Amino acid sequence: MNRNEWLDTLPKGSVGAEIGVAAANYSLEMLRRVKPKLLYLVDRYAFIENKKARNKKELLMHMAMANVARYTFDGVVRPMCAWSLDVAKWMPDETLDWVYIDADHKTKSVYDDVTAWYPKVKVGGIVAGHDYKKGLGPYPGVNDAVKAIQPGTKINVVDPDNRAPSFWFRREA
Numbered sequence: 001m002n003r004n005e006w007l008d009t010l011p012k013g014s015v016g017a018e019i020g021v022a023a024a025n026y027s028l029e030m031l032r033r034v035k036p037k038l039l040y041l042v043d044r045y046a047f048i049e050n051k052k053a054r055n056k057k058e059l060l061m062h063m064a065m066a067n068v069a070r071y072t073f074d075g076v077v078r079p080m081c082a083w084s085l086d087v088a089k090w091m092p093d094e095t096l097d098w099v100y101i102d103a104d105h106k107t108k109s110v111y112d113d114v115t116a117w118y119p120k121v122k123v124g125g126i127v128a129g130h131d132y133k134k135g136l137g138p139y140p141g142v143n144d145a146v147k148a149i150q151p152g153t154k155i156n157v158v159d160p161d162n163r164a165p166s167f168w169f170r171r172e173a
């Protein structure tokens with residue numbers, strides 16, 4: 001099962017969030033396969049010092065907004081051009097049925113994202129992301145965060161032979 005097919009295992013009509021969206025290509029896959037009631041799309045896009053990189057981010061943002069425009073109009077997508085940790089602070093706990101974390105891949109950032117987004121997921125919901133390295137296991141940031149918040153939890157791997165597999169685990173009470 002690849003990460004697109006894995007989306008079919010998420011509950012239809014659920015409330016989800018993608019953290020780190022880029023051009024919203026995976027978001028579109030989420031919309032088509034999960035048919036969520038509500039999908040938060042969080043990406044900071046701008047705020048990059050380097051002008052060339054900033055222009056590229058702006059282009060990505062325009063592509064994303066155009067890709068999901070129809071769903072935004074329908075009220076299914078809530079796009080947020082903001083920092084992951086800020087949005088997590090604003091969102092009430094246990095809002096989401098699932099979250100897919102794919103923003104900054106530095107160990108500390110991944111740790112902070114998993115830790116910040118975990119409580120936003122309902123008990124029994126799914127915490128997932130794209131921070132798994134083939135042959136190396138989950139990024140230390142994922143492992144460390146899971147060890148700290150839910151010790152002993154098995155982290156599941158989606159498409160382990162892929163260059164960049166995804167991970168997921170269920171939030172416990």
Ligand SMILES: C[S@@+](CC[C@H](N)C(=O)[O-])C[C@H]1O[C@@H](n2cnc3c(N)ncnc32)[C@H](O)[C@@H]1O
Nearest residue numbers: 020021022026043044045082083084102103104
């Ligand atoms: C790998 S891309 C996302 C790819 C997308 N999930 C997909 O599967 O197509 C990572 C994105 O995360 C965003 N990002 C990085 N750090 C962030 C942060 N702290 N808060 C919000 N977005 C962030 C970047 O702007 C970038 O567009």
